[in-house]
Amino acid sequence: MTSPADDLKTAVIIEDDPEIRLILADVLESAGFSTVSVGNGIDGVRAVGAYEPLLTTVDVTMPGIDGFEAVRRIRASQSDTYIIMLTGLNDEADVIAGLGAGADDYLLKPFRPRELRARVEALLRRTRGEGGSLATGGMATAPAGAPAPAAASDPQPGAATSVSEDPGATTAPAADSGWIAHRDLLLHPENRLVTIGGRDLDLTRTEFDLLATLLESKRRVRSKADLTLVLRGESYVTSYFVGDADKRAVEAHMTNLRRKLGDSPTNPRYIETVRGVGYRLTSEHA
Known part of the structure; x- marks a missing residue:
């Protein structure tokens, strides 16, 4: 096994079925990943902390802690690894629970190797958080109650307008501030910041x-x-x-x-x- 410093494109596979672990390893290694495979959620959380993988696949039904809890612990550790949950459960509530725990995608078993690879490639085209928790989508949050910060390209640090205290009012930040407003909701695409009614909002x-x-x-x-x-x-x-x-x-x-x-x-x-x-x-x- 390699350390994070040796190979930045590492994938951790958390799966209790040895045959599926082999399939996942084959697919991911063919996509250029170095893989680390474990058979339960506790070891999976530890492996993510040790190897700092770019990608993690997580089975839902495992001995010990289940996949939902494993994902929550991974996100609580401030990891920004891309997470794909794999499960035979086809209930919408399970999908919502998995994505709500912090997974980026959800793939049903049995899956086609080509579909898994396509999902992985799609994730890698998206913005990855830089040292920030995915609870905020990789965003840096402003202090509670503070005015929304200006974009890096703003000519004046105070160019962004603070959120109105009237929840029914439409906020109108400066046109060149980089903020998009709808009612009391503000979003800055470049800085990946969101406020609602003057409060920071944590999003995946x-x-x-x-x-x-x-x-x-x-x-x-x-x-x-x-x-x-x-x-x-x-x-x-x-x-x-x-x-x-x-x-x-x-x-x-x-x-x-x-x-x-x-x-x-x-x-x-x-x-x-x-x-x-x-x-x-x-x-x-x-």
């Missing part, structure tokens, strides 16, 4: 990317297939395959995002569902 990397896409799209509806391809880092091309599992993953991420926003799907303040199509921002005024 995927939740941040979904919210940024919807804010940039304003009232334009984004379909689940469209959002799937955005998360993969791919332009919308109709020949790309987007399956039901991909759409369920978007729904699960959206459920977690709305919960953190304090948004109700039946009476939304920020994101509304367009039935049979997808999602878009609510209007600026109720």
